[in-house]
Amino acid sequence: MRITGTIPEHIRRLMPREERTTRETMTLPDIEEQVRVNSEKALQRQIADWLRMKGVPVGNPRMDRKTTLAVGWPDFVFPWAPWRGKFVALEAKTENGKQSEEQKRFERLIIECEGCYYVVRSLADVVSALSKVEP
Numbered sequence: 001m002r003i004t005g006t007i008p009e010h011i012r013r014l015m016p017r018e019e020r021t022t023r024e025t026m027t028l029p030d031i032e033e034q035v036r037v038n039s040e041k042a043l044q045r046q047i048a049d050w051l052r053m054k055g056v057p058v059g060n061p062r063m064d065r066k067t068t069l070a071v072g073w074p075d076f077v078f079p080w081a082p083w084r085g086k087f088v089a090l091e092a093k094t095e096n097g098k099q100s101e102e103q104k105r106f107e108r109l110i111i112e113c114e115g116c117y118y119v120v121r122s123l124a125d126v127v128s129a130l131s132k133v134e135p
Contacts, residue, residue, distance in 0.1 A: 043092045044075055046123050051078065072102025074110070074117065080133050088133060089117045090126060097121075 051058045058078045067073075074089035089110050091103055099107070099119060110117045118129035 039094045040092055040097065043094070043120075043122070047076060047090065047092060047120070047126055050123055050126065051076070056080075070102075070106075072100060072104075072106045074103070074106060080116070080130065086133055087115045088130065089115060090129070091117070091119045093119055093121055095121055 048058060056078050058076055075092045076088075076090040078088055080086050080088045087110075089106070091099065091107075093099070107117045107119075116129075116133050118125070120126050120129060
């Protein structure tokens with residue numbers, strides 16, 4: 001039997017997660033997570049474009065594919081040319097996004113190695129953070 005139309009929330013929660021693939025079958029938390037992830041990806045693209053425009057050699061891992069980078073690795077790591085010997089790590093988060101324990105561990109490690117680590121929630125945060133990097 002094929003169900004058409006919107007499935008009530010209490011029924012969707014009973015469905016296996018792999019079967020909740022469309023807006024009509026996703027639960028509200030599924031939809032909220034998808035919006036959060038898409039917002040974070042958009043912010044990452046914006047940051048990457050701005051850094052490249054400034055001539056900063058930057059690489060950031062794709063979040064939609066499996067990677068060989070360690071869990072918790074920052075979204076962006078790059079040398080900051082105005083200050084020789086400094087490197088900067090940026091972790092892009094949505095307004096309500098929180099760092100994982102692995103990300104906090106990398107933050108501590110980068111700071112111990114005299115790098116600069118910033119959690120940024122907008123392009124304005126990136127500009128502000130980079131203006132604070134000192135030699």
